[in-house]
Amino acid sequence: MKITRTRSLPVGRVAALATVGILLAGALAACSGSTPTASSSANADQIAAALQQKSTITYWSWTPQAKDQVAAFEAQYPNVTVNLVNAGTGNDEYTKLQNAIKAGSGAPDVAQIEYYAMPQFELSKSLTDLSSYGFSSLQSSYSPSTWTAVTGGSAIYALPQDSGPMALFYNKAIFDQYGLTVPTTWDEYIADAAKLHAADPTKYITNDAGDAGLTTSLIWQAGGKPYVSSGNSVTVNLQDAGSKKYADMWNQLVEPGLVSSTPSWSDAWWKSLSDGSIASLVTGAWMPGNLETGALGSAGNWRVAPLPTYDGTAATAQNGGGGQAVLAQSKNQLVAAGFLQWLNSGPGVSVFLKGGGFPSTTAQLNDPTFLADAPTYFGGQLINKVLLDASNSVVPGWQYLPFQTYANSVFSDTVGQSYANKSDLNKGLAAWQESSVSYGAQQGFAVNK
């Protein structure tokens, strides 16, 4: 799923998609030209000086906190004007970004990009390598998995903004009512699922209509490394030990129909979360704010627990989350870099937190006031402590494909068919691998060679 931290508005998204409209050759006319590459290098003093000059930059983001952040930035640097544009959520924005990059102009100076989509933009050399601005020294201030997600070798392509270590969000009222124990292992989770659905066939432990982001994250948690890429060489193996381990476990939920097939972020989904017919969610740490605004009917009932594991020892993965990058096309690299640093490593972070974001910076993650937050929606539970533990137990070494956005787009054609037929996910994963391999080969990668 492409939405991470904001509550999605299906109507708006769909309408936006529809206005993009049917493929017109005319729309393609804008897609030619080449991408300029940046080769400047500068230090902190030059950035600071540039921020005092009169200038204007454009920033694409769909985070709900962006507006306040931009206002705070402009207050601090009155000479810099930041044009904030919401160019769509997730894939909608990447499509526009990709088109602007192809066209050779029209891209923003700074853009929000989720971690899974970053390799695609790195590969086309569309992002400025921030190591030339001395950003390498910022490494220690970010959680390791988010830093890995924005870097490639010595190059730094973005600064992390938020992160989504996965946890189990569950409806305590439903769990109590049906005598379910909060699971620590997946076996217990499956047992809960069966018990709940047997007791009331309209209730499900969770929903999963087939979601590429969830699947890759759960494979990540199971220790799978289905994607390995370096340069133009890519390996795809969605039947490695970890992927199989995940599929064999999740099959026990999908095949007997123990998970609801309601698609996430749909209207029916919000209603099900509100009335308790979906009793838990396996999702990222950015979820609390969404629940608080989207599932009002079950306020006070939700709790957060560590993600169930295979053997009971803590292990989790990232789900969603992203950062901001400076586009190579930007004509105002210094100001853009300065804005980015302010946004994700300077005062911008606290504005982000105030807006309910889940940070990627270790200082904020460990800040006592952050950890003392006890929202009434979660019955006064210190949820950030649970989420911080999750952040610290992310399995290291995960990589996405350099064309993950494409791979995710054909997930429903392949793995989705296993969901539709309630059949073995391994078969779907094999088909997904096949699609990814043939696309990769067509795009000139050396795949599985």
Next chain:
Amino acid sequence: MSSLQLSSPPVMRRTKRQWTGWMFVLPFLLVFALVLVAPVIYAVYLSLFRDQLVGGNAFVGFANYVEALTDPNFWDSLGRVVLFLVVQVPIMLLIALAAALALDSARLHAASFFRIAIFLPYAVPAVVAVLMWGFIYGTQFGLVGSFDKFFGIAFDPLAPNVVLAAIGNINTWEFTGYNMLLFYAALRVISGDLYEAAELDGARAFQVIRSIKLPALRPAIVIAVIFSIIGSFQLFNEPNILKSLAPNSISTFFTPNMYAYNLSFAGQQYNYSATIAIIMGVLTAVIAYIVQLRGSRKEL
């Protein structure tokens, strides 16, 4: 407009050329060239190249066309819209025809109310209509959900094997009124003399329909069929919007247009996408032309 200079004998003095006519069509020609001819030429140009993430752009001749014609996804999507065409279009046109004849029969009370009521769905923007139907089709909180609960069944209109019929239902609802209006307009221009003559000859209502109204409707039917063929081949909005409600029932290559769209915007395969678009454009034009030739002959 080089064709103008083709026939100009150099020696003979000719009457002065009349440019007035050209001046009148010039604004149209400019716009036509800009928004139709140029993009098509550009799409053809694009379809001859292949731009890869690794390796860049290269001329590949007709390789994209060869690939498209052997691409099971493309044939799958084409087969689906053809099935849609041969099932949904006749149903929709028959309903529209029946409605138009009923309105024209002058035996209906509140005819203008029915006319506007049948036409109204066409005035609802397609996106809104599909969202609305999406809610109706919901098995949990929608109308279908209540229906299922009442009868104790588990019918899901968005399940993979029936989703095409569900889309056909939306399209029929949307476009019956439009076609009805086409037919109704054609019926209204039939001269009253014919009806009087028929009455004098003692023709019954069904004879009037068969011998007067249907022949008079022929051009309108041909037009409606051609529009419907084009509409079916361009099916996009309905499946693309319903996809978010039923991601596993509607593939990324559900219809040729969706396939082209996803190739272009999810896979950045602009060249291949342009190829699919060109092939579909040619196919649609050919089929529409055949229907027109066939329809303008004396007997159908």
